[in-house]
Amino acid sequence: MKKKKIAFAMIMGIVTTCIISFLLISINVGFTENFFTIWIKSWMLAYVIAIPAILLIAPKIEQLVERLFKESIPADTKTKNK
Numbered sequence: 001m002k003k004k005k006i007a008f009a010m011i012m013g014i015v016t017t018c019i020i021s022f023l024l025i026s027i028n029v030g031f032t033e034n035f036f037t038i039w040i041k042s043w044m045l046a047y048v049i050a051i052p053a054i055l056l057i058a059p060k061i062e063q064l065v066e067r068l069f070k071e072s073i074p075a076d077t078k079t080k081n082k
Helices: 003-028 035-068 075-080
Strands: none
Touching: 003 035
8 A cells, every 4th residue: 555545544534533523522522621531532532443444445435436527538539539
């Protein structure tokens, strides 16, 4: 696996899990005395789950997007190139 993809997954995982876990804990628990402890535990768990998910699912999503947005070559373009 390419280093660039692993680095992307790790950075994307940090950013997304941090934001989502912070918002969900603040909405569901509120800013209590032990907010930071609850948030850090939730964030670490989410991060450990997100990295493998990103690395395993992202290639399939990329393939799907490629198929969805694959540009078809018009017939008249094919004949002009010959």
